[in-house]
Amino acid sequence: MALTERILLGQYVAGHSFWHRLDPRAKILWTILWMGTLFAVSTVWGYMAFVGVLLLVVAISRLPVGALLRGVRPLLYLIVFTVAFNVLFTPGVVLWRWGFLTVTREGLVTAAQVTARLLLLLTGASVLTLTTSPLALADGLEALLRPGQRWGLPAHEMAMMMSIALRFIPTLLEETEKIMKAQKARGADFESGNLLTRARSLIPVLIPLFVNAFRRADDLALAMEARAYRGGQGRTHWRELQWGWADSATLLASVVLLLGVAWYL
Amino acid sequence: MRDGGEVPSPARPGEAAASRQVVVRASGLGHRYQPAGMPPVTALADVSFSVYAGERVAIVGATGSGKSTLVQHFNGLLTPSSGRLEVLGEEMTPERPLPAARARALRFRVGLVFQSPEDQLFEETVAADVAFGPKNQGFPPSQVQERVDWALRQVGLAPEVFGRRSPWALSGGEQRRVALAGVLAMQPEILVLDEPTVGLDPAGRDTLIAEIRQYQAEGGRTVAVVTHDMELMMALAERVLVLARGRLVFDGSLSQLLARGEEQLRLWGLVPPPLVRLVARLRAAGWPVDEGCSRVQEVARQLREATRRWR
Ligand SMILES: Nc1ncnc2c1ncn2[C@@H]1O[C@H](COP(=O)(O)OP(=O)(O)OP(=O)(O)O)[C@@H](O)[C@H]1O
Ligand SMILES: [Mg+2]
Numbered sequence: 376m377a378l379t380e381r382i383l384l385g386q387y388v389a390g391h392s393f394w395h396r397l398d399p400r401a402k403i404l405w406t407i408l409w410m411g412t413l414f415a416v417s418t419v420w421g422y423m424a425f426v427g428v429l430l431l432v433v434a435i436s437r438l439p440v441g442a443l444l445r446g447v448r449p450l451l452y453l454i455v456f457t458v459a460f461n462v463l464f465t466p467g468v469v470l471w472r473w474g475f476l477t478v479t480r481e482g483l484v485t486a487a488q489v490t491a492r493l494l495l496l497l498t499g500a501s502v503l504t505l506t507t508s509p510l511a512l513a514d515g516l517e518a519l520l521r522p523g524q525r526w527g528l529p530a531h532e533m534a535m536m537m538s539i540a541l542r543f544i545p546t547l548l549e550e551t552e553k554i555m556k557a558q559k560a561r562g563a564d565f566e567s568g569n570l571l572t573r574a575r576s577l578i579p580v581l582i583p584l585f586v587n588a589f590r591r592a593d594d595l596a597l598a599m600e601a602r603a604y605r606g607g608q609g610r611t612h613w614r615e616l617q618w619g620w621a622d623s624a625t626l627l628a629s630v631v632l633l634l635g636v637a638w639y640l
Numbered sequence: 641m642r643d644g645g646e647v648p649s650p651a652r653p654g655e656a657a658a659s660r661q662v663v664v665r666a667s668g669l670g671h672r673y674q675p676a677g678m679p680p681v682t683a684l685a686d687v688s689f690s691v692y693a694g695e696r697v698a699i700v701g702a703t704g705s706g707k708s709t710l711v712q713h714f715n716g717l718l719t720p721s722s723g724r725l726e727v728l729g730e731e732m733t734p735e736r737p738l739p740a741a742r743a744r745a746l747r748f749r750v751g752l753v754f755q756s757p758e759d760q761l762f763e764e765t766v767a768a769d770v771a772f773g774p775k776n777q778g779f780p781p782s783q784v785q786e787r788v789d790w791a792l793r794q795v796g797l798a799p800e801v802f803g804r805r806s807p808w809a810l811s812g813g814e815q816r817r818v819a820l821a822g823v824l825a826m827q828p829e830i831l832v833l834d835e836p837t838v839g840l841d842p843a844g845r846d847t848l849i850a851e852i853r854q855y856q857a858e859g860g861r862t863v864a865v866v867t868h869d870m871e872l873m874m875a876l877a878e879r880v881l882v883l884a885r886g887r888l889v890f891d892g893s894l895s896q897l898l899a900r901g902e903e904q905l906r907l908w909g910l911v912p913p914p915l916v917r918l919v920a921r922l923r924a925a926g927w928p929v930d931e932g933c934s935r936v937q938e939v940a941r942q943l944r945e946a947t948r949r950w951r
Pocket of ligand 2 (some may be wrong): 708709755
């Protein structure tokens, strides 16, 4: 299957749902809250509650659930690896033994926990990028970082770098796919051999990818220069961010809910 | 003045069908893309046609009509989502995609030159880059060397001069030719090119067309070219497939296509070349010129004849 069919991260799905229309600052704060509280959860009920909240948010934002899950697929290897590692190497009550391999009850529990955490973390974070356009995301981030400018934090530049990076993720994926296909057309083989051969087989993909990325960066810099781009100083926005009661209410409800879950469950 | 070496094309696919072998056969071919988080895109639907050995086929159509998707099936890079495709005896269906090893073998027999192929150059020297394909084919070094030299000469680059240079130190047109050589070096039976002339100047384009024709003519090889470039189509193709929104809307000879007239071509997203518009005007003004004339010399001859008759 093609890369662009698997990787969801950094892709915006346009829409007009309540969640789409929330202030990007509220959504960024929500995501930070989500990640923070997620690590405080340790019980089955806690995870269930988080799944419930996630489903609610997905329903509100009217995102296709299937697509959201498909986006998790690239993480599958990582999950399988961590699960195997945890199952096999956590000491505790032995449930099953085969040679030097032992499966413990504690191992199974930790593995399930890690999996749930990774999945919730990734899907929760992709809700942000799926419902917020890169432009809004950058504006929101910049606004949140602005207080730091007093201590020399380059808020605007950081936000711009992030939005450019996000903007180019799909482009780079497409490009990777095209180059892989082109090298396959000349008989490149990415699928067989041991790890080393496979890694080496990527050289014909990585080199043109980097060369093109640098050229593109050059072009972009030139284009920005040509438009007399001078960074954030005195720059105005076409669309000002507007924090409304809906943003406060959503954030407040989430703080109460998620902190409550993390604390009590 | 004589009609300098212009051979009228056989131009009737039906005629060729009887005598020649089928190399590509699509039956009800369809392809759907499934981008993550977005609705599926039907890029091809119910496309059926055959290509015969030794033919020169142009695949044309508006942007997004599915041309690139179609040709990426020819060498097994994409698998049909519906229907069936046979290429050089290999069969692909959604239920039975080509096994990886067979697909790889097919890629050496169906050479695909991608759009802007200069973006894939990666080796330190031109010769090493062109050698990538033949090396993957498993040829011993001496034969690889032979093929590299042959392919570079084929695209008009002297191996002694260009072989040792870095691909990044070449002009865009030279890079394009190196990329073409990289595919020619595999000596595929079918050569497929996706938009080979985009971004070339007229002289570069003419050279490229001549090189493609030479490769094709040498051994009666088959060439399929995807293009927006009507001049390229007229210079290279004897047969044309027109795609519109993923469907095959025309399959016939070049002159049959041109005979459809400017209006129809525009509906398919094709801008008729000046010659076709000239013929249309001449006919409108009452000149007895054949609709579907694809060569300047031919138009000139018919005009000469007409004036002679009037005198
Ligand atoms: N990897 C992909 N994922 C999703 N959709 C795709 C993908 N590749 C192509 N498409 C879509 O499929 C359709 C056909 O694309 P294709 O590239 O085959 O068109 P084309 O005729 O080659 O166009 P062009 O002349 O612009 O190159 C388009 O609508 C395109 O957006
Ligand atoms: Mg294309």
